[in-house]
Amino acid sequence: MSKKEWYLEYEIQINRPGLLGDISSLLGMLSINIVTINGVDQGCRGLLILAKNDEQIARLESILQTMDTIRLIKIREPKLRDRLAVRHGRYIQRDADDKKTFRFVRAELGLLVDFLAELFKQDGHKLIGIRGMPRVGKTESIVASSVSANKKWLFVSSTLLKQTVRNQLIQEEYNVNNLFIIDGIVSTRRASEQHWQLVREIMRLPAVKVVEHPDIFVQNTEFSLEDFDYIIELRHEHDEKITYELGNNHLFSNATFGGFDF
Structure with a gap:
């Protein structure tokens, strides 16, 4: 049976040495492979993983929800935004x-x-x-x-x-x-x-x-x-306002467009 890809994301609640090793060991014990791992937000990690069946994922989810060092955020089939978040380290x-x-x-x-x-x-x-x-x-x-x-x-x-x-x-x-x-x-x-x-x-x-x-x-x-x-x-920056200004040109009654090169 071919393995299926999943996206796992968790927030670190207690950042202690060896936490990532604990997660990796847990995945290994469940025979789940890690494809990619990266930070995807401040204090959060995202992983693309491979599992043989849904039962493995259900067991993983159940165990992760009992851990006090992390908070499980997502475990689902990966969407495009998930793949890009892991690839680039940001959502x-x-x-x-x-x-x-x-x-x-x-x-x-x-x-x-x-x-x-x-x-x-x-x-x-x-x-x-x-x-x-x-x-x-x-x-x-x-x-x-x-x-x-x-x-x-x-x-x-x-x-x-x-x-x-x-x-x-x-x-x-x-x-x-x-x-x-x-x-x-x-x-x-x-x-x-x-x-x-x-x-x-x-x-x-x-x-x-x-x-x-x-x-x-x-x-x-x-x-x-x-x-x-x-x-x-x-x-250019997060707080930049996108505006269109065209002075007195009445072609556009609800928008103006200054600074554009034609």
Whole structure:
């Protein structure tokens, strides 16, 4: 019988020498293998483990709950956030009210790239929005994640190297394995009806689409934030406010966009 992977997380209550050895010995006695171990939060450790059956995990959980040196937090089949937490030694911050919103700072670009790459590897339609101020690393993170996921990326609209606004694709580019990148501000301010027709065609493809500045994108299209599967927020620092200021431009009545390069 093949072994099944589980995620185990516990908080240290009494940090004494040999505690990790005790946990490792317990796993060994239950014939459970450790795949990876790392600190995932202050005072917490996360482990990916391999067990032959659910009974081993049930016995492990029962024993861990009797230990006064630790507090069992999670024991479950690993989610993407669990795997990345063990790999990077920190948890991805998730909005408490909006479960599809994830927050990163620039110092966590490696974690962000890994997270996006795992999402990009998944088959089928996926719509991802990325919020952030200019030059925080949004487009660079998308491109790096595409490389990591072995995906070809296509700019439908962008300002990475020069302003890009495409009105059509060649036939080979309508590939569901490609990743399509749209800048919501550029599309809104500079695009023609032909461009928007192309955007609608791309949205119907069972492929991954990434929209920078999704709030502006939905203000001026028939799409809504409910259509997005994930929203990523990227900041320079945790307390940075993401704002859009455009002075007296009345094109956008509810948002303004200063400091953006077009």
